Amino acid sequence: MTEWVSRFDGQVDVEGVISAEQLARVPAKRGVLALLAAGGEPIVLLTAADMRGRLRSRLTAPQDDKPTRSADLRAVTRRVHYKLAYSHFETDLVYAELARAIWPERYGSLIAWKPAWFVQAVRDEGVPHVVPTCRIGAGPGQCIGPFPAARHARRFAGLIVEAFDLCRNVHLLKQAPHARPCAYAQMGRCPSPCDGSISMARYAEMVSEALAYACGRRDALRGDLRRRMRRAAEALEFERAAALKARLDRLAEFERDVYAHAEPLDRFIFLLIQPGGSVRKARAFVACGPEITPPATLDYPPEAEQIEALLRRAAALAGREQRWEPFGRLMAGLVSRYLFSSERRRGLIVRWEASMTAEALRQAIEAAADVLGLRAPAKGGKKPPVRSSKRVPSQERSDGHATQPGQSARPGTS
Numbered sequence: 001m002t003e004w005v006s007r008f009d010g011q012v013d014v015e016g017v018i019s020a021e022q023l024a025r026v027p028a029k030r031g032v033l034a035l036l037a038a039g040g041e042p043i044v045l046l047t048a049a050d051m052r053g054r055l056r057s058r059l060t061a062p063q064d065d066k067p068t069r070s071a072d073l074r075a076v077t078r079r080v081h082y083k084l085a086y087s088h089f090e091t092d093l094v095y096a097e098l099a100r101a102i103w104p105e106r107y108g109s110l111i112a113w114k115p116a117w118f119v120q121a122v123r124d125e126g127v128p129h130v131v132p133t134c135r136i137g138a139g140p141g142q143c144i145g146p147f148p149a150a151r152h153a154r155r156f157a158g159l160i161v162e163a164f165d166l167c168r169n170v171h172l173l174k175q176a177p178h179a180r181p182c183a184y185a186q187m188g189r190c191p192s193p194c195d196g197s198i199s200m201a202r203y204a205e206m207v208s209e210a211l212a213y214a215c216g217r218r219d220a221l222r223g224d225l226r227r228r229m230r231r232a233a234e235a236l237e238f239e240r241a242a243a244l245k246a247r248l249d250r251l252a253e254f255e256r257d258v259y260a261h262a263e264p265l266d267r268f269i270f271l272l273i274q275p276g277g278s279v280r281k282a283r284a285f286v287a288c289g290p291e292i293t294p295p296a297t298l299d300y301p302p303e304a305e306q307i308e309a310l311l312r313r314a315a316a317l318a319g320r321e322q323r324w325e326p327f328g329r330l331m332a333g334l335v336s337r338y339l340f341s342s343e344r345r346r347g348l349i350v351r352w353e354a355s356m357t358a359e360a361l362r363q364a365i366e367a368a369a370d371v372l373g374l375r376a377p378a379k380g381g382k383k384p385p386v387r388s389s390k391r392v393p394s395q396e397r398s399d400g401h402a403t404q405p406g407q408s409a410r411p412g413t414s
Contacts, residue, residue, distance in 0.1 A: 002040065004101035008081035016074055018059040026082055028052040029277070032094050034102070036079040042102050043076060045110070047091050051082050086283055087274035088345045089338050093285075093292060096334065100327055108326065115329035116336035117153040118145030118265065119160070121211055126200070127173040128207045129166075130157045136265065136332060137290075137324025143265035144215055146336035152258045156214070163250040164210035165189045167203070176200055214254065215264055222251060261339050263351070265289070269318050270335055271310065273298065273348040273365055279375040282365070284310050286352070287335045288317035290328020300374040302365050307358040314352040343371055 005011075009031075012022050026033075033046040033054060048054035059074050083098070085091040092113075099107040115134040122131055122141045132153035136143055147153040161168055167190055172179040177196030185192035193203040213221055225248050232241035254262075272285040276297065283295040293313065298306050322328075338346050348368040350361065369375070 004098060005040075005081065007098060007101065008034065008083045010082055012080045012082075014059065014077055014080060017061050018055060018074075018080075023052055023056055023060075026052045026055055026080065027084060029084060030086060030091055031082055031084045032091060032098060033083075034081040034098065035073055035077045036081065037076050038078045040079070043073065044071075045095065045099055045102065047085075047095050055080060084277075086277040087347060088341075089272060089274050089285070089334075089347060090283060090295065092334055092337075096327075096330060108330065111330060113330070113333050113337045115326075116146040116332040117150050118143040118147070119153050119157045119214075119262075120144075121207065124170065125174050127170060127176070128204045129170050129173070130160050130207070130211070132157050134329065134333075136329055137322065142211060144211065144262050145265070146261055146268070146332065146339065148258050148336070148340040156259055156262065159250070159253055160210050160214050163247065163254070164206065164213070165191065166207060166210060167191075167193065169194070173203075213251075214262060216262070218251070218254065222248065225251075258340070261336075261351075267351065268332065268335075269314060269352040270339075271314060271348075271350045271352055271361070272335070272338070273350070273368065273372065275347065275373050279373060280377070282372055282374060286310070286314045286317055287331070288314065288320070289322040290324050290331050291317065291322075292331050292335070293317070298365070300365075300369070301376050302362045304358055304362070307361050307365075311352075311356060311358060311361065315354065318352070318354070347372060 010025070012018075012025050014022055028050050030049050031047075031051045033048060033051055035043045035046070035058075037043050046054055046058075059077060059080075061074075083094055085094045096107070096111055099110045103110065116136065117132060117134050118136055119130055120133045120139075120141045120143045121128060122139065132150060133143070134150070144156075145153065147156060160166065165184070167173050168184055169182050172182060172194040176194045177200075179194035181192045181195045181197070182190065184190040185195070185197070191198045191203060191206065193200055225244050229241050229244040229248070232238075232244060268287075268289050270287045272287060274283045274285065274295075276283045280300050282298040282300060284298050285295055286293045296306070296310055296313070298310070335349075339349055348364060348371065350356075350364055365372075365374075
């Protein structure tokens with residue numbers, strides 16, 4: 001038996017049109033489906049908010065003769081494997097892991113999201129500068145992120161340069177200290193290391209200071225600029241006050257929501273608390289760099305022992321060396337995708353800190369109980385009602401990938 005088959009929760013053998021009895025054996029719940037041809041050859045991997053309903057639409061006889069873009073899988077499907085998942089995030093994670101196991105050479109083309117985007121401080125020919133990148137761990141240099149998309153990483157890198165008047169012409173930096181100063185240097189908007197006005201060592205310090213600000217250490221600089229602006233205005237040095245005001249305005253752009261998670265890569269450690277298929281259960285994942293752990297079950301109301309075990313798990317991962325390979329970059333991309341998604345899809349995502357307490361995490365889970373669909377038992381000892389397995393509204397479904405080898409997954413298909 002192929003190793004990946006054992007990862008599924010169950011299977012149904014079919015022949016042509018699937019029967020009502022066969023459909024009834026597939027849970028009407030969220031999960032991932034694999035359709036296999038004769039001989040066990042995988043045909044397609046599907047995600048679904050309702051696996052039974054998804055199979056009904058793909059493997060039962062059509063109710064009318066309307067044309068459809070979906071391939072007719074009834075003639076070739078001989079077996080269906082299904083794997084339960086309990087949230088949007090877990091569905092995407094299971095899909096990615098199964099796609100990698102089934103098609104190890106081409107899984108990347110079947111996944112809807114891409115690696116996460118960061119901004120990296122690099123030294124090209126000894127010259128420090130910042131560049132956007134999705135190749136995390138491909139070279140030395142501090143990485144800051146993640147960002148929702150490449151354009152945000154590019155803008156963030158440009159913002160660092162603009163707000164701190166760093167060199168905009170790296171090719172001139174490489175000629176330092178023998179290059180001619182550019183127009184920005186002549187306007188006083190560049191320290192001009194290219195012509196030796198300052199040393200490259202001092203310029204490297206300026207880049208480090210800019211990165212520290214970009215990573216969130218902002219209050220001291222903004223407070224200093226405000227004080228200097230007020231003093232300049234009181235001294236009637238209005239041109240200088242205006243220049244300081246303009247710089248404060250540039251620095252304010254760092255507060256945009258798309259930059260809310262911009263932190264050094266070694267702080268890319270998140271606790272993802274997701275729905276668990278019951279009003280009394282949640283599923284907890286730890287994402288540390290390129291690795292996402294299997295889910296742990298959390299009871300609701302939260303139990304201290306379970307939360308403390310989760311925090312210990314995160315602490316253990318934080319101390320491990322990270323190996324950034326293509327699949328790991330996609331895992332970081334998956335976490336990034338949900339960091340910037342809607343609250344209902346996101347669940348609860350908390351950046352892990354070494355100082356985090358079990359009580360603080362318990363309070364965060366309590367505050368997110370409605371989003372996670374959690375509910376404490378009713379007074380009097382009555383059990384809470386089981387969460388409905390009815391199909392959720394379309395805007396709340398998982399992405400519904402429907403991919404075959406050689407085709408790219410597209411979010412939102414059904």
